[in-house]
Amino acid sequence: MPRGMPDARSVETVTLEAFADTILPGTKRAPEDVTIAGRSHDAGAVEAGALELLRTPATGVTSGLGEFVELLNEHAEHHAQLCEVTLVGDHPPFVELPFEERTRLVRALTAPGHPEKEFWVMLALFCNMAYDSAAHLSTPVAIKNGHPGLRAMGFAAPDADGLLRFAEYSYGRPLARLHPDTNSTGSLA
Numbered sequence: 001m002p003r004g005m006p007d008a009r010s011v012e013t014v015t016l017e018a019f020a021d022t023i024l025p026g027t028k029r030a031p032e033d034v035t036i037a038g039r040s041h042d043a044g045a046v047e048a049g050a051l052e053l054l055r056t057p058a059t060g061v062t063s064g065l066g067e068f069v070e071l072l073n074e075h076a077e078h079h080a081q082l083c084e085v086t087l088v089g090d091h092p093p094f095v096e097l098p099f100e101e102r103t104r105l106v107r108a109l110t111a112p113g114h115p116e117k118e119f120w121v122m123l124a125l126f127c128n129m130a131y132d133s134a135a136h137l138s139t140p141v142a143i144k145n146g147h148p149g150l151r152a153m154g155f156a157a158p159d160a161d162g163l164l165r166f167a168e169y170s171y172g173r174p175l176a177r178l179h180p181d182t183n184s185t186g187s188l189a
Contacts (some may be wrong), residue, residue, distance in 0.1 A: 011092050012065060012066060012068065012069045014034070014035045014091060014092060014095050015052060015069045015072060015073060015094050015095060016050070016051055016065065016069060016091045016115075017035035017036065017046050017051060018034075018035045018036075018092075018094055018095045018102060019072060019094065019102075019106070019123065019127070020044070020045035020046050020050035020051065020127040020130075021035060021036045021039075021044055021046050021125040022037075022099070022102040022103055022106050023045055023050075023106070023128060024044045024045035024048075024050075024128060024131050025037060025038075025039035025045075025099075026038075026039075026042065026043050026044020026045065026046055026047050026048075026125055027040055027041055027042060027043065027044070027047075029047075029095050030088060030147060032093055033096055034065075034095055036094075037099035039099060042148065042152065043148030043152075044131070044148075045127040045128070045130055045131050045146055047128075047131045048130045048131040048134065048147065048148050048149045049134065049136050049137065049147075050126065050127040050130040050131070052130070052136045053127075053129060053135055053136040054123070054126050054127075054128050054130075054160045058148070059126060061122065061123070061126070063078055063182045068119065069092075070121060071116070072094050072109075073093045073094050074093075074094045074103060074110065075094075075104075076092075076093035076094035076096075076097055077093045077098065079101065079104070080093060080096075080097060080101070081103045081107075083101055083104075084091075084100065084101045085097060085101055086114050091175075094162040106124070108122065109175065111122060130149070131148070131149035132149055132153070133149070133150075134147045134149060134150055139155075139158075139164065140158040140162045140163075143155060143157050143158065144157075144158075
């Protein structure tokens, strides 16, 4: 293991954080943060819980995350050589790539025709899903805790009983007339 390189679990964590931040950039947690490039003034995929979602067994990717990380770092080493970017070895290769090069690499991995495209697109979708829907959390809990993605989208808070109801139509008007046989619960009688 190169000097200063963290253990395998930490390599996985920092590499996945850097990948998630490349997909949906956020603000640095601290000045010395190497995984989040700080390309946004708002929270991104990492703060929204991308790692928690990726590590949720229901995703079906949990058991392969180590292999994804190893492959991503191999691609990063190769990319660095092609682009003449010097990696010092203190962090995993993908983490050490400048943000612009991370972006170029992810763009190449997710491009039509890349043999591994489906894997990288799937990981990218989970990173977006963590931000867009807080899929790894209960929606009322996520809203109560100020989930950054739901907050940014203006997702409505639940009622006092914890249920989500919409007193007004989400588009400000009904989209269609109710069927005459619709009962009070919204079902057809």
